[in-house]
Ligand SMILES: Cc1ncc(COP(=O)(O)O)c(C=O)c1O
């Protein structure tokens with residue numbers, strides 16, 4: 001096997017078409033989209049096309065898409081953009097750090113934050129949500145799909161409850177791990193804000209987007225020249241944005257087929273894991289978990305050790321989310337929140353698939369797992 | 382009427398990407414696509430590429446690698462520096478000093494801070510766009526926590542006495558930030574010698590990619606985060622790193638600062654020939670900005686009796702790409718705040734043109750502009766009632 005990349009939730013390999021688009025923009029559309037001359041107009045046209053493509057991915061209007069430098073900036077912009085001093089915000093305990101850290105900081109400056117717990121599946125309790133909504137609640141920010149265990153939140157029900165209890169509350173959905181993996185019709189979902197990131201769907205790193213429902217006014221995070229309808233200033237990253245557009249277009253086409261393919265990989269993987277003893281599957285094959293994330297605890301080994309053992313077979317996986325995998329002390333808040341025992345947290349590995357992965361790669365990985373585990377587990381005894 | 386010849390003289394808005402830069406970036410879009418935070422080899426290689434770029438940026442401005450933080454561009458770096466320093470030092474004071482001719486990334490952030498209870502002094506500039514150092518000194522109070530003055534202006538190219546401002550700030554123990562977005566590659570910069578505490582830069586102004594910049598923050602200076610998130614950039618800036626962009630920034634700054642003197646000598650010679658030609662051939666024309674202390678590629682001139690927008694349009698048809706002011710405000714019809722700050726009346730400010738030269742411009746480009754521009758200006762003046770009155774009125 002050449003290389004088995006099962007870490008697609010950390011980042012994906014940009015598609016060839018994306019790289020071509022990025023290079024083409026750098027070479028031939030280098031004008032500043034804000035410039036009045038023809039080079040600028042050419043760049044502006046490219047921007048428009050990309051905006052339409054990204055909008056189409058979630059069923060938004062082009063003018064509702066604000067390009068950012070990534071998912072984290074989109075999350076920061078959404079949260080800081082809608083709150084008012086001292087207001088109340090609701091989120092969950094298993095959000096990405098680009099949501100949690102913002103809220104922790106806000107708590108220190110006099111905001112009130114409710115962190116909803118999740119059940120053993122990693123899904124929030126709707127009753128707890130309903131009971132948490134208050135008069136001064138301004139924002140509910142919940143991730144669509146969790147990056148570590150792939151649990152899918154019932155966004156439609158969340159919105160329904162919020163609207164019923166307090167019409168002034170804005171709903172922000174971090175869909176960085178959901179876009180291109182679940183069909184999203186944002187108008188039907190009726191959410192106000194949604195974060196996206198290109199590098200999770202075979203687009204370039206360093207570009208993302210925030211959907212802002214028409215009519216919502218945001219306080220900008222980055223002020224300046226007034227680009228992106230004054231919501232996000234700074235010379236537009238045209239090559240990145242245009243590459244994002246191409247990636248969005250590619251993943252949108254035959255999305256259901258892609259989803260089925262990835263589900264097939266997960267199903268096969270789980271089936272074959274039966275050949276390995278003493279494991280716990282933290283993201284089962286069901287409707288509450290995304291098809292492209294398979295989180296498994298291997299008893300008797302440390303995840304990090306197993307990760308490196310797999311690396312010797314040219315298989316790349318992750319122990320948790322990439323952005324925090326360095327520091328052990330900070331990494332494991334998601335797995336404990338679904339009630340995992342410490343030894344199962346320690347031995348957890350996340351396999352995350354893309355539709356370009358194959359079932360053969362799974363078979364190869366199973367063999368590598370068997371060999372690695374028999375060695376490592378013996379060592380431990 | 383469309384011209385075949387293309388003369389790009391809008392490098393202050395953005396530059397093309399050098400082939401070497403693009404080439405350096407490409408592997409990080411393909412085989413080397415790993416997330417720099419991943420612990421396996423694919424990730425570790427990405428991590429080293431980022432650290433290598435960080436060293437290059439540090440070296441270019443005389444900083445330490447651990448003082449460089451990558452951002453999504455110049456505006457983010459500016460916003461972060463100003464908001465970050467203001468909020469982190471609020472206990473010490475609430476006064477900020479900046480100038481009237483800063484980029485909007487600074488000015489609008491300062492205005493935002495005013496709404497948050499900060500006080501901001503906008504120091505004036507003289508007719509050449511040089512900051513009034515006396516006024517700057519006199520506006521310092523016990524509450525002053527930050528001085529932010531741009532290194533070089535994006536519209537008129539004036540270079541500020543940064544060393545002197547650094548000295549003043551240091552004496553008074555005030556944090557000094559400079560927006561060096563336009564200066565990198567055009568001016569020798571050493572943040573230690575110049576007592577610069579924070580510095581913003583953006584790759585797309587020196588033949589690097591768009592969407593990536595950096596903020597230098599001297600060790601020991603406390604600023605709050607702007608983008609919270611994962612542990613990236615030593616926990617100071619959340620978000621999966623723009624790996625190819627950062628590699629491109631590293632390569633671009635290395636190239637741009639390898640031979641600043643040589644680059645400047647060549648560009649300045651071209652610029653001076655173009656500028657002198659314009660002033661000679663077109664009457665009632667005024668140079669804006671400092672005659673000597675200016676960016677090597679910058680020309681900013683006001684042609685009396687005409688509108689910059691019309692001029693730009695006709696130039697465009699002849700394949701000459703310039704600008705009336707900064708690119709990001711070109712959508713607005715208000716005259717440039719910079720030109721007003723150097724004392725130009727509205728009607729003169731409206732007739733301004735910025736031509737910013739770059740690496741690929743040639744003697745032939747200059748000849749072509751010198752051939753085309755005077756004719757266009759004359760054509761516009763012939764249609765201008767102001768000009769007609771002026772001529773009729775006799776001088
Ligand atoms: C002086 C100055 N500062 C800041 C910026 C903003 O940089 P960016 O457009 O990369 O965000 C620019 C250019 O647009 C500039 O000329």
Ligand SMILES: Cc1ncc(COP(=O)(O)O)c(C=O)c1O
Pocket residue numbers: 009069070071072073075096098143145146147174176177197198199206208323619620621622
């Ligand atoms: C759920 C989730 N939200 C936000 C982010 C941040 O996106 P980015 O890395 O593009 O800043 C990530 C990925 O890192 C993520 O998995």
